[in-house]
Amino acid sequence: MTGPGDNAMKNGSGQDGVIECRGVWYRLEGDRPGAEPRGRVLLSDLSLRAERGETLVLLGRSGSGKTTTLKLINRLLEPTSGEVQVDGRRTTDWDPIRLRRRIGYVIQEVGLFPHFTIERNVGLVPQLEGWPPDRIRARVEELLRLVGLEPAEFAGRRPRELSGGQRQRVGVARALAADPPILLMDEPFGALDPVTRTELQSEFRALAARLGKTILFVTHDVREALLLGTRIALLAEGRLVAIHSPLDFLRATQPEVKEFVSALGIGEKDFIL
Amino acid sequence: MHIFDYILRNPAEVLQFTLEHLALVAIAMALAVAIGIPLGIALTRHRALHRPILGAANIIQTVPSLALFGFLIPVPLVGGIGSRTAIVALTLYALLPIIRNTYAGISGVDPAVVEAARGMGMTDRQMLWQVEMPLSLGVILAGVRVATVISVGVATIAAAIGAGGLGMYIFRGVAMVNNQVILAGAIPAALLAVLADVSLSWAERRLASR
Ligand SMILES: Nc1ncnc2c1ncn2[C@@H]1O[C@H](COP(=O)(O)OP(=O)(O)OP(=O)(O)O)[C@@H](O)[C@H]1O
């Protein structure tokens, strides 16, 4: 099947894997009466660009608009004004199904399918894409190993038979399944214990460098941001405050950035540098 | 004198009315499921349909059953005397619980799961068949069960418009002031209702435990 994405790849437009927001505003439509004041602005004039192969971290406090930004990229939401481009093409010009299959998505609440086995959960996008069963099975095993879950033990289980951290890892495996060029990861390591978390972070770092995927990685943990990001975009109240490399982030003078940096322990800063 | 005397003396006739009754309910339920589930799904897709459809189903439900059968008799095509009218009335009666539960079941699917499914690029149809229907089947089936039990009871009124079934005994027994005859209709009807309830509950539990 050839979709717009495939054509873009053949044309070699140079925009493949690039994500760009240009002057994006997102305003609640207020279709749920009483839920929120009509027209509340969640994102204001957001402009940012993630280059192919980079890991751009979206850092921000709770409610700053990180998840909203991700949803604009795979068109779960559409901007009220401004435009969001993926591979150099406006998301509203994409067939949403083709767009989403090109983008691996780890959602914050994990959202595994409770009625599917772990194997079927992980193999879902390959199945939708019509891969042969043998290839799906091999891919699922590979991915489960990658996230540290022994396939023989876990493949046949249901999500409710896993711990929160294990489910989260399945969520990551599922997003990687069809080898999408773009990944959106919404606090993918949030529910992990510090040891597993550090383990997965370092594996993720190696993996990200090796796979050459464009990754938007959401976190509110400044350590994680410094460790994993090629650049860090700081959001506050729906605005982009700053966008820096990890080194510049530590030296930056914006008060919002300093707040985050000061959350690091004494000496930790030097350790990271 | 024994309450089962009449039944024991007329087994063939009791069986015949029971089968008629069962046929009325089965056909009406098949129609109600075929109409109600798609309507319930449509409600989850188009909010604007919510008010008119649930409103209409609600109104039908509030019409006393005998009156509903009566109203349908003069209606062209669906009306008249006989089982066709009865089936239409029973179908209309069964719609509300089925539509409502289908809507509630699908709307009740964990939003995180729905969002994951959409985010992974499922089409609306894939979402419906692979995610929403399997996850709400238990709730939908509960609606079908409630509707079936109601139908078994309401179908006794079908006899009043010449559609046969176990209501024949009830109306006849009332006219004759004969409890045995009334019970010949009431007991099999109650058994049918219990049977429908038990078997559909069982199916629901099987689905829930998967
Ligand atoms: N559908 C919605 N209806 C009402 N308010 C919403 C909706 N979606 C998001 N919001 C609000 O928009 C703001 C930004 O939400 P968002 O989910 O993007 O935050 P976040 O940065 O991901 O936060 P967290 O770190 O807690 O996940 C929040 O104040 C939230 O309450």
Ligand SMILES: [Mg+2]
């Ligand atoms: Mg969030």
